[in-house]
Amino acid sequence: MxxxxxxxxxxxxxxxxxxxxxxxxxxxxxxxxVSAGANGGAAGASASPTPTETPRPAPAEAAPPATVDTFDKAAHSLDDPMSIWVVVNKLRPMNPLDFEPEDLVFVPVEYTFEPYMRQEASDAVVAMFDAAESEADLFLASNSAFRSFGAQENIYDGDDLSTARPGFSEHQTGLTMDIGASSGECSIEQCFGDMPEGIWLRDNAYRFGFILRYPADKTAVTGYEWEPWHFRYVGIPLATEMHDRGITTLEEFFGLPPAPSYE
CATH class of the missing domain: 1.20.5 (Single alpha-helices involved in coiled-coils or other helix-helix interfaces)
Structure with missing residues (x-):
């Protein structure tokens, strides 16, 4: 080939x-x-973002439930002198000035001067005195209860911090009693507030429908100095409501203006 x-x-x-x-x-x-693919895959794997949870805003705190005042503040008049809620102070005199309740009765408790009150308040005083004796072995007495316009004229001494003018005294309502120890110790004196009898009344009077009308820290509201002996009947529902809510004066509870002085 x-x-x-x-x-x-x-x-x-x-x-x-x-x-x-x-x-x-x-x-x-x-x-x-092939090499580029391998390197790219590795790079891609390393470059992939690490999955993270999406930030979420913190849940807003739930607002506290609204407080609904279910107590009927219009259940009784604040102006009618026969109402157990009548408010008498230096801006709110009795109407008429010489008012006298029609249902005054003798209060069957130990006393300094014969006590008269309206029937409902009298019954409550008796129950309260009995409870003080049975629960705490304390013996109470009335130092003063209803006082008429004329009687207040004789008592008023011109000291507006300690004595009401005639026609402006709660005693004229027949719903108030000045209470002391049956021993007479510290009667109508501020030291009564530190006695076992005064402390028991302060803590328990609401159970029987009474309030300590002139607290030590409310002179600018009530117009009177501390009177740990002066208890006013308003009925168990109102006394309990005020106690539970920590409101100590009728003026503040009913939204009335303070009455530190006469007009």
Whole structure:
């Protein structure tokens, strides 16, 4: 068989070399692509953001339930002198000035001066005195109860911090009693507030419908100095409501203006 001519051999060599170069180029491309893919995958894996929870605002605190005042402040008149809620102070005189209750009765308790009160208040005083004796072995007495307009004229001494003017005294309502110890110790004196009898009354009078009318820290509201002996009957519902809510004066409970002085 005859040898191909040198020209043919050179062409064949050129084609073979070209083919080899093409194959090498393809191989390089494939290897580069694979390598890039692997590196890219790793990079992608490392670059992927770590899943995190979406921040949520803290829930707002629930507002406290609204307080609904269910106590009926209009159950009794504050102006009618026969109402057990009548408010008498230096701005609110009795009407008429010489008013006298029609249902006054003698109060069957130990006393300094014969006590008269309206029937409902009298019954409450008797129950309260009995409870003081049975619960705490304390013995109470009345120092003063109902006082008429004329009687107040004789008592008023011009000291507006300690004595009411005629027609402006709660005693005229027949719903008030000045209470002391049966021993007479500290009668109508502020030291009564520190005695066992005074402390018991302060803490328990509301159970029987009474309030301590002139507290030590309310002179600017009531117009009177502390009288730990002066208890006013308003009925158990109101006395209990005031006790439970920590409101100590009728003026503040009913939203009336303070009465530190006469007009």
């Amino acid at each position: 005859s040898q191909p001519s040198p020209a043919v051999q050179r062409r064949r060599m050129t084609v073979a070399v070209a083919l080899i170069l093409v194959l090498l180029a393809v191989a390089v491309v494939v290897v580069g692509a």
